[in-house]
Amino acid sequence: MEAAGRLACPVLAVNESHAERAFNDRHGTGQSAIDGILRATNLLLAGHTLVVLGYGWTGRGVAQRARGAGASVVVCEVDPLRALEARMEGFEVLPALDAAARGDVFVTVTGSRDVLRREHFERMKDGAVLANAGHFDVEIALGDLRAMAGEVREVRPLVEAYRLPDGRRLHLLAGGRVVNLAAGEGHPAAVMDISFALQALGVLDLVTTRRAPGVHPLPPAIDAEVARLKLEALGVAIDEPTGEQLAYRSSWTAIGPL
Numbered sequence: 001m002e003a004a005g006r007l008a009c010p011v012l013a014v015n016e017s018h019a020e021r022a023f024n025d026r027h028g029t030g031q032s033a034i035d036g037i038l039r040a041t042n043l044l045l046a047g048h049t050l051v052v053l054g055y056g057w058t059g060r061g062v063a064q065r066a067r068g069a070g071a072s073v074v075v076c077e078v079d080p081l082r083a084l085e086a087r088m089e090g091f092e093v094l095p096a097l098d099a100a101a102r103g104d105v106f107v108t109v110t111g112s113r114d115v116l117r118r119e120h121f122e123r124m125k126d127g128a129v130l131a132n133a134g135h136f137d138v139e140i141a142l143g144d145l146r147a148m149a150g151e152v153r154e155v156r157p158l159v160e161a162y163r164l165p166d167g168r169r170l171h172l173l174a175g176g177r178v179v180n181l182a183a184g185e186g187h188p189a190a191v192m193d194i195s196f197a198l199q200a201l202g203v204l205d206l207v208t209t210r211r212a213p214g215v216h217p218l219p220p221a222i223d224a225e226v227a228r229l230k231l232e233a234l235g236v237a238i239d240e241p242t243g244e245q246l247a248y249r250s251s252w253t254a255i256g257p258l
């Protein structure tokens with residue numbers, strides 16, 4: 001809207017703040033997406049291959065949790081920086097077409113559409129599980145799945161088996177809707193407190209600071225204040241830099257003559 005000149009008021013991009021991404025997206029979605037998948041399927045992740053499509057903040061969380069539960073994790077990306085990050089975190093990185101034949105569980109977390117589609121379904125194993133933890137029920141191309149399937153049967157609550165003409169069954173969770181909300185309880189309160197604190201302090205900042213219409217980053221001081229409050233609530237103390245340390249870190253002469 002800003003680019004199109006249609007944004008008439010100032011907006012704070014709270015969802016893009018460091019604290020929101022590092023805690024809500026990574027830990028909240030990471031844990032609750034896996035939780036939703038396990039509640040719906042009662043699968044054992046250990047010994048299975050889980051494919052994460054999208055290695056953003058949420059994808060990182062899903063990949064970490066799945067690895068912690070014993071799954072072999074494959075990451076699919078379109079961004080070279082994110083793909084390299086995943087590789088250096090020790091995940092296997094593959095194009096989605098190659099991953100399609102390998103995965104037992106697929107989780108889309110891209111914010112895009114048709115990330116899993118006919119060409120991927122054609123290669124998947126019998127029994128593969130398809131879950132979406134990204135934005136809407138468009139990340140898995142449901143139209144393709146319906147067009148390919150001869151029969152669709154609910155095999156457990158929130159689990160539909162799409163039987164393909166060659167007999168393979170693909171299990172779609174929660175109709176492709178966001179799996180942590182549809183099959184689980186969403187994010188735990190212990191991470192939503194951070195999000196709501198960011199929003200509350202963001203609103204306070206918006207009404208007390210005169211800003212031009214447009215999208216503005218959340219002031220980093222709010223991120224830091226919310227993290228400080230959360231640490232306090234957790235009973236975690238940290239150190240404060242000494243005056244000398246502060247001076248040293250902000251000085252360009254302190255390391256000595258060049």
Ligand SMILES: NC(=O)c1ccc[n+]([C@@H]2O[C@H](COP(=O)([O-])OP(=O)(O)OC[C@H]3O[C@@H](n4cnc5c(N)ncnc54)[C@H](O)[C@@H]3O)[C@@H](O)[C@H]2O)c1
Nearest residue numbers: 054055056057058076077078079109110111112133134135
């Ligand atoms: N389920 C939830 O509760 C929850 C919570 C937070 C965010 N989300 C949603 O999750 C999605 C991702 O959020 P994020 O913060 O990780 O975003 P992000 O932008 O940090 O990451 C998305 C990643 O997906 C990659 N990507 C895009 N298209 C792709 C494709 N076709 N194949 C593979 N990778 C692709 C991008 O390169 C990017 O690295 C968004 O839609 C967001 O709204 C859901």
